[in-house]
Amino acid sequence: MMAQRLEQQQILDQEHPPGLHFIIDEGALRRMVGSPKVMVQQWEHLLEATERTHITVQVMPFSEGAHAELADSSTLMETEFHGTIQYLETLATGNIATNLPATALARARFDSLATNALSEKTVRTLL
Numbered sequence: 001m002m003a004q005r006l007e008q009q010q011i012l013d014q015e016h017p018p019g020l021h022f023i024i025d026e027g028a029l030r031r032m033v034g035s036p037k038v039m040v041q042q043w044e045h046l047l048e049a050t051e052r053t054h055i056t057v058q059v060m061p062f063s064e065g066a067h068a069e070l071a072d073s074s075t076l077m078e079t080e081f082h083g084t085i086q087y088l089e090t091l092a093t094g095n096i097a098t099n100l101p102a103t104a105l106a107r108a109r110f111d112s113l114a115t116n117a118l119s120e121k122t123v124r125t126l127l
Helices: 002-013 026-030 036-050 100-116 120-126
Strands: 020-025 055-060 073-079 083-089 094-097
Touching (some): 055 120, 083 100
């Protein structure tokens, strides 16, 4: 599985990589998962990602309080042929939405989070 994930990441090194914008809850950065060495490696990986012009990494700080939008993992994809697609993943299931009302709401919620999240410059100081 790890080899497959590493292979998938090669898309980020192609001539015209997709644009990526992540908003991560500060708890995901602070909660120890694995060893301290693993955590440092993950932080280094995020720092490297912020150096790529097509990748934006923001952090929703604890000071912003709880946000329902951060309870699950949501991915928005803009495609040339299919428009906006939302993939919403919970602990038990994953759902795809392509209808305009659902994807428009997801975009508005994401934009709201991005407005309140820390900038990339500030994220670099957290890591």
